[in-house]
Structure formats: structure tokens, C-alpha cells
Amino acid sequence: MAKEVSNGDNNVTVKSPPEPSPLRKARFFKANMRILVTGGAGFIGSHLVDKLMENEKNEVIVVDNYFTGSKDNLKQWIGHPRFELIRHDVTETLLVEVDQIYHLACPASPIFYKYNPVKTIKTNVIGTLNMLGLAKRVGARILLTSTSEVYGDPLVHPQDESYWGNVNPIGVRSCYDEGKRVAETLMFDYHRQHGIEIRIARIFNTYGPRMNIDDGRVVSNFIAQAIRDEPLTVQLPGTQTRSFCYVSDMVDGLIRLMEGDNTGPINIGNPGEFTMLELAETVKEMINPDVKIVTVENTPDDPRQRKPVITKANELLGWEPKIKLKEGIPLMEEDFRRRLAIPRNN
Numbered sequence: 001m002a003k004e005v006s007n008g009d010n011n012v013t014v015k016s017p018p019e020p021s022p023l024r025k026a027r028f029f030k031a032n033m034r035i036l037v038t039g040g041a042g043f044i045g046s047h048l049v050d051k052l053m054e055n056e057k058n059e060v061i062v063v064d065n066y067f068t069g070s071k072d073n074l075k076q077w078i079g080h081p082r083f084e085l086i087r088h089d090v091t092e093t094l095l096v097e098v099d100q101i102y103h104l105a106c107p108a109s110p111i112f113y114k115y116n117p118v119k120t121i122k123t124n125v126i127g128t129l130n131m132l133g134l135a136k137r138v139g140a141r142i143l144l145t146s147t148s149e150v151y152g153d154p155l156v157h158p159q160d161e162s163y164w165g166n167v168n169p170i171g172v173r174s175c176y177d178e179g180k181r182v183a184e185t186l187m188f189d190y191h192r193q194h195g196i197e198i199r200i201a202r203i204f205n206t207y208g209p210r211m212n213i214d215d216g217r218v219v220s221n222f223i224a225q226a227i228r229d230e231p232l233t234v235q236l237p238g239t240q241t242r243s244f245c246y247v248s249d250m251v252d253g254l255i256r257l258m259e260g261d262n263t264g265p266i267n268i269g270n271p272g273e274f275t276m277l278e279l280a281e282t283v284k285e286m287i288n289p290d291v292k293i294v295t296v297e298n299t300p301d302d303p304r305q306r307k308p309v310i311t312k313a314n315e316l317l318g319w320e321p322k323i324k325l326k327e328g329i330p331l332m333e334e335d336f337r338r339r340l341a342i343p344r345n346n
């Protein structure tokens with residue numbers, strides 16, 4: 001039977017979702033929402049798992065191939081009766097009985113996703129196909145963590161969800177940004193063709209504790225450099241902008257999106273916009289006023305400006321970010337100092 005659903009802008013007629021697998025009716029499952037988190041050993045995924053595990057009705061299964069994630073991020077849950085961790089690569093098929101799938105698996109830092117671009121695009125395309133196939137088979141709702149990179153080097157500023165983007169299809173970043181664009185297409189095709197319940201979050205630069213120390217992304221680089229007393233490396237020209245969202249705000253937005261009635265795509269990010277030079281100055285002032293700031297070569301196709309319009313998230317999910325950059329940096333500094341074993345001098 002067909003039904004009307006909304007993506008926030010207009011109503012579309014889609015097939016009804018498939019019935020949940022009969023196994024879901026088994027007594028053991030009744031009390032619980034069983035949730036799969038792909039990429040759950042990574043930075044955002046592990047914070048999401050922490051939040052989902054707070055609800056005693058949730059059972060959480062993480063699958064991860066540990067390319068950029070680590071068991072260490074989940075150590076507090078290993079052995080917990082409502083938690084399971086599976087070493088698995090999403091480019092291979094998987095069958096687990098679940099109600100919801102948060103599909104995060106994909107390297108996110110440019111240095112990692114460019115390391116093996118063919119694998120990155122396989123993860124985005126085949127990995128998402130596999131997870132959609134799973135959602136179809138067991139009748140689960142699936143949320144994709146897409147990215148502001150689908151807007152490419154945007155010619156519209158700030159970016160709202162109606163903007164189609166300015167993406168180089170053959171560049172060194174394409175494995176990631178075109179990969180995510182195909183993943184979004186697959187989500188909508190499964191939704192229209194098979195009635196799968198989908199949710200798409202377009203995440204803007206997110207930071208916080210547990211990022212890999214040598215992850216290569218700008219906030220983690222600057223904080224680690226400031227703590228180690230190494231120069232902060234601003235990639236040229238330094239006037240390029242990003243808008244940084246603290247990870248607890250991001251997790252809150254993702255859960256609201258999953259639980260709500262809108263398919264998305266919905267931007268989730270903090271509209272506070274900074275140039276990379278401003279970010280370096282802020283980190284220097286807050287963590288190590290003696291550290292040097294140097295400029296270094298940039299990489300191809302680096303977006304020149306990025307800032308989310310979050311009206312949709314605000315109106316449809318009742319969401320807005322709470323943590324400002326100057327509040328988030330000290331929380332991340334504390335985590336990095338502990339992991340680097342470099343305490344503050346004063």
C-alpha cells in the first residue's frame with residue numbers, strides 16, 4: 001500500500017515499508033529496540049553508542065572494521081549484556097535482526113579517505129547498498145550520515161538542503177563526496193522503490209574528545225600541535241571557513257532525526273563560522289599562547305567556505321547546537337592531554 005511521507009519540503013508517495021522480520025516477534029526482542037551502529041568504534045559512532053546505551057530499552061550492535069576506529073572507544077560497553085561488537089566490513093553482506101540502523105561506517109578524515117580511494121568509494125556505495133538490503137530484509141529504519149561535502153566547493157553560502165552542490169567528480173576528494181552523493185541517491189531509491197524508512201543527516205565538521213590524535217582534521221591537528229608545542233599548520237590561504245559542531249550536539253541531532261518523521265536530508269551542524277586562521281588564533285590563545293602559527297601548502301579542491309543553514313533541523317527536529325567553539329575546545333584539550341600524557345603546566 002502506498003503512503004504519503006514528507007522530506008520537509010514536499011510530500012512524496014512511496015510504498016509502505018516492509019513488515020519486520022518474524023524473528024522480531026520473538027519474546028526476547030519485545031522489550032527492546034535493537035539498534036545497529038555501523039562505524040560505531042569511530043569518533044561520532046562511539047559517542048552515539050554511549051547515548052543509545054543510556055536508554056535501558058536499547059540493545060546496541062556495533063559493526064566496524066577498525067580502519068579508523070578503535071575498540072578502545074567502546075571499552076566501557078564490552079561485556080555489557082545489551083551490547084555486541086562485531087568485526088565486520090560493510091562492503092560484505094550482513095544479516096542481523098534490528099529495528100534501526102545508524103549507518104556511519106566510512107573513513108571521514110581526508111587523509112584517511114584519500115589513502116585508499118577505491119576502498120572509500122566501495123564503502124560508500126557497496127556498504128550503503130548492503131545496509132539498505134539489510135534494512136529491506138528486516139524492515140529496519142536506516143539513517144545515513146552524509147556530509148556537507150555533498151555541497152562540494154559551494155557557490156551558494158550559507159548552504160541549505162535545496163542546494164545541489166558544486167562537486168568535482170574526478171578529483172582526489174571525489175571518492176568521499178561523490179561516494180556520499182551516491183549513498184544519498186541509493187537511500188532515496190530504496191525509499192521510493194521499496195518503502196524503506198530512511199533518514200539522511202548532512203553533517204558539518206564535528207569535533208570533540210576521542211578524535212584520533214593524528215587524525216589530520218583541523219581541530220584535532222591544532223589542539224595536538226598546541227599541546228605538543230609544535231607550530232599550528234594553517235593550510236593556505238587560511239581564509240577558508242568551516243563551522244564546527246561539538247559531538248554531543250551532533251549525537252542529539254542524529255537521534256532526533258532517527259526518531260522523527262522526516263526523511264531529510266537535514267543539515268546538522270553549528271552555524272558559527274571561522275576562518276582557519278581564526279581557529280588557529282583561538283587555539284593558540286586558549287591552549288598555548290607561545291606556540292607559532294605557520295602556513296603550509298593546501299590540498300586540491302579544498303572547499304573555500306562552509307556554513308550550514310539549520311532552519312530545517314530547528315523547525316522539524318526542534319534541534320539547535322548548544323556548545324560554542326570556545327566551550328568545546330577545553331573539553332577536547334582535556335581528553336588530548338590525558339591521552340598524550342602531557343598535563344597543563346599551571
Ligand SMILES: NC(=O)c1ccc[n+]([C@@H]2O[C@H](COP(=O)([O-])OP(=O)(O)OC[C@H]3O[C@@H](n4cnc5c(N)ncnc54)[C@H](O)[C@@H]3O)[C@@H](O)[C@H]2O)c1
Binds near residue numbers: 090103145
Ligand atoms: N566528523 C565529521 O566532521 C563528519 C562530517 C561529515 C560526515 N561525517 C560522517 O560521519 C561518519 C562518522 O565519522 P567520524 O568522524 O566518526 O569518523 P571515524 O573515522 O572516526 O569513524 C568511521 C568509522 O567507520 C569505520 N569504518 C570505515 N570503513 C569501514 C568499513 N568498510 N566497514 C566497517 N567499518 C568501517 C572506521 O573504522 C571508524 O570506526 C562518517 O560516515 C562520516 O562520513 C563526519
Ligand SMILES: O=C(O)[C@H]1O[C@H](OP(=O)(O)OP(=O)(O)OC[C@H]2O[C@@H](n3ccc(=O)[nH]c3=O)[C@H](O)[C@@H]2O)[C@H](O)[C@@H](O)[C@@H]1O
Binds near residue numbers: 107203204217222
Ligand atoms: O564536515 C564535513 O562535511 C567534512 O568535513 C571534513 O572535511 P574538511 O572540512 O576538509 O576537514 P579538515 O581536514 O578538518 O579541514 C578543514 C580545513 O582546515 C584546513 N586545515 C586542515 C588541517 C591542518 O592541519 N590545517 C588546516 O589549515 C584545511 O585546509 C581545510 O580548509 C571531514 O573530514 C569530512 O569527513 C566531513 O565529511
